[in-house]
Ligand SMILES: Nc1nc2c(ncn2[C@@H]2O[C@H](COP(=O)(O)OP(=O)(O)OP(=O)(O)O)[C@@H](O)[C@H]2O)c(=O)[nH]1
């Protein structure tokens with residue numbers, strides 16, 4: 281009998297699929313390899329005799345970390361220690377926009393530095409931003425944002441991602457430790473993605489030991505698409521003098537005009553220009 285289920289974890293060629301009968305350990309049918317398809321965490325799978333026989337159509341997919349059907353990405357950024365790297369953050373946000381994954385920002389360590397400028401910068405660009413620290417945790421608000429969604433947690437080492445996850449879901453940390461023990465490896469030596477079901481509904485995808493830089497390397501955006509990955513540009517795109525405006529140096533550019541009027545933040549535009557330069561290096565055959 282064919283059953284449907286969500287792939288919770290993929291490790292060493294095994295897929296752990298949550299079905300009505302509980303978590304099944306499955307292999308993938310050989311035809312996937314022939315077709316060059318890899319089942320991903322987050323996929324809805326059809327399973328028969330502990331074999332994944334079909335994958336339902338995906339809403340989106342990421343290569344690094346490997347995951348599918350993500351609703352949002354929770355970007356954890358510290359206000360200080362380490363200082364935020366806006367270029368990296370904007371790169372990640374652009375990739376999410378490209379893949380239709382909603383970026384949500386959590387600014388941590390606001391006890392060290394209030395980080396108000398950072399919150400304001402991204403709020404004014406149109407993102408949901410929540411701050412958190414040892415003093416004001418905003419746990420309820422953040423949990424509310426995660427309800428019924430499949431959320432990927434992204435954060436560079438040291439920003440306080442683990443601290444935040446533990447504070448949000450004390451019970452989730454326990455589960456992580458147990459699973460790692462069964463597999464006989466430490467949490468930080470594995471590089472797989474895993475979905476954790478949330479008490480209120482929804483899932484968190486965590487990637488132990490994952491650094492954000494990898495994501496940007498693998499999911500590049502073509503230069504013509506880049507303008508659509510900066511949400512605060514959208515209102516102005518049709519108003520440039522030149523149809524093929526790159527919004528960097530052109531006369532009569534409505535985006536540049538908006539920056540001049542203080543409606544678009546300069547640092548976001550700087551990130552756009554850097555990504556544009558990167559995109560120009562993508563060779564025709566790499567597309
Ligand atoms: N002052 C302050 N320190 C914090 C806060 N949150 C976390 N820290 C500290 O920041 C350091 C890093 O926190 P972690 O939660 O381990 O960071 P991480 O992002 O999970 O880092 P990795 O485990 O390396 O990926 C620890 O020393 C924490 O105690 C905070 O809100 N305020």
Ligand SMILES: [Zn+2]
Nearest residue numbers: 520525527533
């Ligand atoms: Zn323009």
